[in-house]
Structures are given as structure tokens and as C-alpha cells.
Amino acid sequence: xxxxxxxxxxxxxxxxxxxxxxxxxxxxxxxxxxxxxxxxxxxxxxxxxxxxxxxxxxxxxxxxxxxxxxxxxxxxxxxxxxxxxxxxxxxxxxxxxxxxxxxxxxxxxxxxxxxxxxxxxxxxxxxxxxxxxxxxxxxxxxxxxxxxxxxxxxxxxxxx
Amino acid sequence: xxxxxxxxxxxxxxxxxxxxxxxxxxxxxxxxxxxxxxxxxxxxxxxxxxxxxxxxxxxxxxxxxxxxxxxxxxxxxxxxxxxxxxxxxxxxxxxxxxxxxxxxxxxxxxxxxxxxxxxxxxxxxxxxxxxxxxxxxxxxxxxxxxxxxxxxxxxxxxxxxxxxxxxxxxxxxxxxxxxxxxxxxxxxxxxxxxxxxxxxxxxxxxxxxxxxxxxxxxxxxxxxxxxxxxxxxxxxxxxxxxxxxxxxxxxxxxxxxxxxxxxxxxxxxxxxxxxxxxxxxxxxxxxxxxxxxxxxxxxxxxxxxxxxxxxxxxxxxxxxxxxxxxxxxxxxxxxxxxxxxxxxxxxxxxxxxxxxxxxxxxxxxxxxxxxxxxxxxxxxxxxxxxxxxxxxxxxxxxxxxxxxxxxxxxxxxxxxxxxxxxxxxxxxxxxxxxxxxxxxxxxxxxxxxxxxxxxxxxxxxxxxxxxxxxxxxxxxxxxxxxxxxxxxxxxxxxxxxxxxx
Numbered sequence: 001x002x003x004x005x006x007x008x009x010x011x012x013x014x015x016x017x018x019x020x021x022x023x024x025x026x027x028x029x030x031x032x033x034x035x036x037x038x039x040x041x042x043x044x045x046x047x048x049x050x051x052x053x054x055x056x057x058x059x060x061x062x063x064x065x066x067x068x069x070x071x072x073x074x075x076x077x078x079x080x081x082x083x084x085x086x087x088x089x090x091x092x093x094x095x096x097x098x099x100x101x102x103x104x105x106x107x108x109x110x111x112x113x114x115x116x117x118x119x120x121x122x123x124x125x126x127x128x129x130x131x132x133x134x135x136x137x138x139x140x141x142x143x144x145x146x147x148x149x150x151x152x153x154x155x156x157x158x159x160x
Numbered sequence: 161x162x163x164x165x166x167x168x169x170x171x172x173x174x175x176x177x178x179x180x181x182x183x184x185x186x187x188x189x190x191x192x193x194x195x196x197x198x199x200x201x202x203x204x205x206x207x208x209x210x211x212x213x214x215x216x217x218x219x220x221x222x223x224x225x226x227x228x229x230x231x232x233x234x235x236x237x238x239x240x241x242x243x244x245x246x247x248x249x250x251x252x253x254x255x256x257x258x259x260x261x262x263x264x265x266x267x268x269x270x271x272x273x274x275x276x277x278x279x280x281x282x283x284x285x286x287x288x289x290x291x292x293x294x295x296x297x298x299x300x301x302x303x304x305x306x307x308x309x310x311x312x313x314x315x316x317x318x319x320x321x322x323x324x325x326x327x328x329x330x331x332x333x334x335x336x337x338x339x340x341x342x343x344x345x346x347x348x349x350x351x352x353x354x355x356x357x358x359x360x361x362x363x364x365x366x367x368x369x370x371x372x373x374x375x376x377x378x379x380x381x382x383x384x385x386x387x388x389x390x391x392x393x394x395x396x397x398x399x400x401x402x403x404x405x406x407x408x409x410x411x412x413x414x415x416x417x418x419x420x421x422x423x424x425x426x427x428x429x430x431x432x433x434x435x436x437x438x439x440x441x442x443x444x445x446x447x448x449x450x451x452x453x454x455x456x457x458x459x460x461x462x463x464x465x466x467x468x469x470x471x472x473x474x475x476x477x478x479x480x481x482x483x484x485x486x487x488x489x490x491x492x493x494x495x496x497x498x499x500x501x502x503x504x505x506x507x508x509x510x511x512x513x514x515x516x517x518x519x520x521x522x523x524x525x526x527x528x529x530x531x532x533x534x535x536x537x538x539x540x541x542x543x544x545x546x547x548x549x550x551x552x553x554x555x556x557x558x559x560x561x562x563x564x565x566x567x568x569x570x571x572x573x574x575x576x577x578x579x580x581x582x583x584x585x586x587x588x589x590x591x592x593x594x595x596x597x598x599x600x601x602x603x604x605x606x607x608x609x610x611x612x613x614x615x616x617x618x619x620x621x622x623x624x625x626x627x628x629x630x631x632x633x634x635x636x637x638x639x640x641x642x643x644x645x646x647x648x649x650x651x652x653x654x655x656x657x658x659x660x661x
Contacts, residue, residue, distance in 0.1 A: 062322070084383075085380055095553075095557070096574060112551075116546055
């Protein structure tokens with residue numbers, strides 16, 4: 001027990017944030033029907049959020065005892081949210097935002113190209129080839145074989 | 161003998177036959193490619209197939225399930241990377257065999273033993289499920305409440321770092337399942353006055369977020385793992401080997417089926433327990449354990465495939481999913497308007513026998529695909545993660561969108577994905593969340609039914625748990641499991657004797 005590993009960077013803050021969130025949920029659960037009866041719609045949500053609060057207190061109790069992460073804030077940026085993750089999240093957000101405008105096919109094609117180019121770093125021609133191939137396969141499997149309705153774009157009604 | 165017709169439905173209908181085959185083949189790859197999981201594939205497939213006939217959707221998904229549980233073993237043997245958690249033990253013995261140049265033997269033996277295990281599980285399903293559902297009719301609301309709690313408790317304790325984290329995840333899932341209008345009183349819960357939230361959060365979207373997007377972000381850390389190539393020779397195993405290890409496989413399958421059938425435990429745990437059991441039972445292995453013992457390869461693989469049939473037992477008879485994958489499959493059944501439970505076998509026998517027949521068929525395809533196509537396989541599995549991760553995100557987005565053709569669902573999926581990434585980073589498991597989402601509304605309804613049955617009197621309510629034999633057994637089981645996870649247990653153990661480990 002003496003040689004406990006230090007906290008993961010950001011662990012304390014994350015668990016504390018979860019605790020605040022759970023307490024807020026408990027309050028929300030209480031405001032559904034309060035203590036007006038034992039078979040009201042609010043009882044089970046209160047029990048569940050109560051379990052969340054208690055278990056988080058137990059988790060936090062252990063986390064606090066462990067030594068702090070070395071160089072917390074910087075380690076958090078390096079290990080938990082490194083630039084690779086931030087850029088990917090940005091690409092995903094752009095993809096999701098552009099999909100209603102450009103439609104599924106165009107947006108997915110752009111996203112595939114950009115993210116493979118970013119993650120893989122090969123020649124752009126190879127990346128473009130792979131993106132097109134993957135897109136073609138997805139289209140065949142889902143639109144043609146599974147008959148899934150894919151989101152269409154406002155700007156490009158003429159493309160699918 | 162009507163059921164034989166249902167049993168053979170997917171064997172005789174060409175399109176169902178094809179879907180089962182395609183599902184099994186796809187499942188082998190999904191299970192094998194590190195970064196793709198059966199749960200991920202099943203949750204994305206639900207949304208793609210929900211407009212299909214229920215039989216077609218089930219044929220594809222159960223194929224993926226059977227193939228996926230097996231597929232993890234291949235990368236475990238060839239690359240020392242378990243494609244799925246249930247193949248961790250396989251990697252311990254399989255990879256040393258591959259390094260000795262016996263990769264083909266290892267894959268062949270694994271395939272045959274997985275198939276044997278699969279059949280044991282399916283037989284148990286066909287035989288025990290009708291019996292259990294007859295008993296389950298006697299279960300009351302109280303018992304379902306307890307079963308739900310046991311399920312979440314087991315998933316919470318066995319996966320992840322600590323019991324408290326598992327309990328948190330399970331409770332979070334229960335709350336996600338509560339969002340929307342209360343089905344009994346039509347009061348809004350956690351809707352914040354918005355109409356979007358009144359319909360609830362679609363659980364398939366939560367599943368895709370937690371298992372697809374979150375996993376993709378976790379995988380971003382492991383982008384540059386080196387790939388080691390292996391030579392694969394003869395795959396078809398020697399008959400003498402199969403005969404020799406047959407009883408070991410049967411024993412492991414027995415363990416796998418039982419573990420699979422317990423609510424909340426699935427193939428991962430079954431494989432580890434069977435490996436441990438084989439290690440203890442084998443007095444003189446040809447090769448020591450840890451250095452490529454065939455016994456240690458066979459036991460976990462037979463066990464995790466037999467757990468598939470086992471996991472269907474509580475799902476179909478009680479409506480309680482055995483693990484995350486069956487929780488997703490139960491979601492698929494809900495979407496098709498089916499309510500798995502004690503009456504399902506009596507009311508829709510065709511569905512039950514169809515599932516049994518279909519799993520059998522998928523298992524046969526597993527034998528065929530497992531012993532062929534290894535050359536293509538080694539090429540595809542080397543697919544770099546840099547291509548795989550963007551693909552997972554695209555498939556997840558289409559999957560989330562396809563359920564209701566609503567772009568808002570993609571945002572939900574993304575939100576769950578990001579939360580899931582942080583939860584995973586800090587040692588919380590997402591499996592219990594999904595189980596909570598599926599079981600939460602069921603537990604809530606049963607709790608309130610039981611409470612109304614006790615006329616709102618807490619004394620009567622509690623006494624009912626003690627006075628009814630089924631409830632009492634389940635309550636004892638629940639309390640024992642709960643206490644074994646709390647500090648109280650350690651104190652009791654210490655008091656009795658000094659802990660050995």
C-alpha cells in the first residue's frame with residue numbers, strides 16, 4: 001500500500017467534476033417528485049443518482065490519498081488530450097457540422113482524406129486513393145446493400 | 161415437431177443463409193482487428209438493420225457475435241495483440257506457439273475447439289432456456305428488480321478497476337435510461353422542459369458513442385504499434401490432437417456456458433476462468449504454461465465461444481442481458497418490437513428456435529471460415545489504424561443517423577463518445593453504462609410495481625423479499641456479491657485468518 005502509483009493527470013479534477021455533476025443530478029431527481037411517496041417517478045432516479053454520489057465519494061477518497069500527478073496540467077495536455085486527439089476532435093466536429101451542408105458523401109470524403117493525411121502522413125495521392133476506395137465501399141455496402149438513408153446536403157442536392 | 165421448421169429456417173432460406181455467412185465472416189475480422197469490437201459492430205449494425213425483418217437482422221448480428229468472439233484469437237496468436245478481451249489468455253499461449261512456427265497448428269486447434277465450445281453453449285441454450293422460462297414465470301417484480309441489480313453489480317465488479325467505478329457507471333446508465341417521459345405517469349424526467357428530451361435518449365446512440373467513438377479516441381494513443389509478421393503453414397489440425405484435447409474442451413465449455421449464463425458475466429471472464437482451470441487441471445503439459453501449451457490455448461477459446469449460447473439464456477428467458485454484447489442484441493429485439501422474457505418462448509416459439517438454429521448455422525460457418533482464407537486475413541489485419549479510426553467515426557455517424565434520420569443523434573453520439581473517452585482514460589468501464597441503460601427502465605418499473613403491490617408500505621415491501629423463497633435466494637446472492645466487494649469483507653477475512661495474497 002505504501003508504493004501507490006501517482007494519480008493520472010487530471011484524475012482528481014475529473015472525478016470532482018463527476019461528483020458535482022452527480023450532485024446536480026441528485027437535485028434534479030429530487031425535484032421530480034420529492035419525498036411525496038415511495039412509488040413515485042422520482043424514487044428510482046434518486047436512488048441511482050445517490051449511488052453515483054456515494055460511489056464517487058469512495059473513488060475520490062482513494063484518489064486523494066494517492067500522490068499528485070507529476071506536473072499535472074502539462075501532463076494532462078500531453079497524455080490525455082495530446083494534439084493528435086484535439087486535431088481529430090476538431091476534424092470530427094467539422095465533419096459533423098459540414099454534413100448537413102455538403103451531404104454525407106462529400107463530407108465523409110473530405111473527412112477521410114483530411115484525417116488519414118493527418119494520421120498516416122503518406123503521399124497525398126495514396127491518401128486520396130484510399131479515401132475514395134473506402135468511400136466507395138461504404139456507399140456500396142450501406143446505400144446499395146443495406147439501403148440506409150444517408151444524410152443529404154443542402155448545398156448539393158444533386159449529389160446524394 | 162413444428163419447431164424443427166423454425167430451427168432450419170435460416171438453413172433453407174438462401175438470403176438468411178447468406179446473411180449468416182456474411183455476418184460470421186465479418187465477425188471474424190471485426191473480432192480480429194484490434195480496435196474494432198463485437199459490441200461496436202453490433203451496436204452500429206442495429207441501426208443499419210432496424211428496417212429489416214427481425215430474422216434477417218438477427219441472422220446478421222448473431223453471425224457477427226459468433227465470428228467476433230472467435231476472431232480475437234487470431235490476432236492474439238499471430239500478433240500477440242488480443243483482438244478482443246476474451247482472447248487475452250489465448251495470446252499467452254498462442255503467440256509463443258506462433259514464434260515456434262506453429263501458428264497454423266494453433267489457429268487450426270483454436271478454430272475446432274471454438275466450434276466445439278460453441279455447440280455446447282447452443283445445446284445448453286436449446287435445452288435449458290425452455291426450462292428456465294417455465295421457472296421464470298413464477299418470478300415477481302421484486303425478483304426482476306433483484307436480477308437487474310445482480311446483473312449490473314456483476315458487470316461492475318468484474319470489469320474495470322474498482323467496484324465503486326463500476327457502480328458509478330451502472331447508475332449513470334440507469335439515469336440515461338430514465339430520461340424522457342415516465343412510462344407510468346407520463347411525467348417528464350430530466351427533460352428540462354425540452355421536447356427533444358421527452359422521447360428519451362436513444363440507447364443505440366449511447367451505445368455507438370461509448371463503444372464506437374470513445375474507443376476510436378482511445379485507439380488514437382496506439383497508432384504506432386509495430387506489426388510482427390508470422391509464417392502460417394498447415395491449418396487443419398491433426399485428428400489425434402482434437403481427440404486428445406476433446407474432454408478438456410468439453411470441461412472448458414461447461415465453465416463457459418455457466419459463466420455466460422450468469423447475468424452480467426460473459427466470454428471475457430469465462431475465458432480467464434477456463435484458462436486458470438486448465439492450468440490447474442493439467443498435471444504434465446507437453447510444454448509449460450506460458451510458453452505455448454496447447455491446453456492453455458484450447459480452454460479459453462472453447463469457453464468464450466460456449467459463453468455465447470450461455471449468454472442468450474438469461475437474455476431470452478428473463479430479459480436480462482448476460483454482457484455488453486447481449487445488451488446490444490436485446491436493444492435490437494426491442495427495436496423490432498419484441499420483449500424478451502419468460503413468455504417469449506411460449507408466445508413466439510418460432511423466434512426462439514430460429515435463434516437456436518441460426519446460432520448453430522453460424523457456428524458451422526465459423527468452422528469453414530476459420531480453417532480457410534488465412535492468407536487474405538493476414539493482409540487485412542495489417543490495415544493501419546490511421547485508416548481504421550476515421551472509418552470507425554464515419555460508420556458510427558451513419559449508424560447514429562440511420563436510426564431516426566435525425567442529425568441531432570450524431571451530436572449525442574459525439575457527446576457520449578467524448579465523455580466515454582475520459583471515463584475510459586480514468587479507469588471507468590463503459591460496459592456497465594450500457595447494461596444500466598437497458599436494465600434501468602425495467603428495474604424502475606418493477607420496483608414501482610412491487611412497491612404498489614406492497615401498498616406503498618416499506619415494511620411490507622421489505623418483508624416480501626424475505627418471505628418469498630425465490631426473492632430470498634436472489635436477495636442473498638445479491639447481498640453476498642455486494643458485501644464481497646466492500647471493505648467489510650476484507651475485515652471479515654482478516655479477522656478469520658491472515659490473507660495469503
